Amino acid sequence: MIKSLLKQSCILATLSLSSIALAEVSVEDAYARAVPPGQMITASFMTLKNTDDNEVALVAAESSAAKAVELHNHINQDGVMKMRKVEQINVPAAGSTVLKPGGLHVMLIGLHNDLTEGQEIDLTLKFSDGSTQTLTVPVKKAMDGMKGHSHGGGHHHH
Numbered sequence: 001m002i003k004s005l006l007k008q009s010c011i012l013a014t015l016s017l018s019s020i021a022l023a024e025v026s027v028e029d030a031y032a033r034a035v036p037p038g039q040m041i042t043a044s045f046m047t048l049k050n051t052d053d054n055e056v057a058l059v060a061a062e063s064s065a066a067k068a069v070e071l072h073n074h075i076n077q078d079g080v081m082k083m084r085k086v087e088q089i090n091v092p093a094a095g096s097t098v099l100k101p102g103g104l105h106v107m108l109i110g111l112h113n114d115l116t117e118g119q120e121i122d123l124t125l126k127f128s129d130g131s132t133q134t135l136t137v138p139v140k141k142a143m144d145g146m147k148g149h150s151h152g153g154g155h156h157h158h
């Protein structure tokens with residue numbers, strides 16, 4: 001009897017913890033791009049889903065894998081893709097925002113170690129509602145650009 005009560009309170013504690021973490025935004029398919037040895041920067045991509053009735057924004061991020069983490073976007077300026085730092089990444093009410101190669105991304109600058117496929121890094125996301133989420137993000141090889149895009153010389157440089 002006591003044992004089952006204990007078990008029950010454990011489950012309750014777990015439930016309330018996870019509901020705090022999932023209050024506004026859920027993060028799906030997060031990964032960081034594997035980099036060649038010696039490359040000091042990489043990017044992380046993910047889908048941010050907002051289940052709330054209010055717009056929320058990703059306003060900052062940090063990771064123990066990098067000296068600095070910035071929010072970036074790519075813009076097409078006269079046919080040239082350029083990266084820009086952005087103050088925040090908005091996630092519309094009851095909507096989602098996709099961070100993907102060639103678009104919005106979380107930039108990891110000054111990597112402490114090489115990131116190779118199969119590793120994991122921590123990534124803490126801070127949102128405009130004051131909530132934070134710490135993710136464990138797998139490191140994957142990722143093609144630049146879109147699926148089905150030719151693998152020609154279109155490598156993008158940071």
Ligand SMILES: [Cu+2]
Nearest residue numbers: 072083105107
């Ligand atoms: Cu960038």
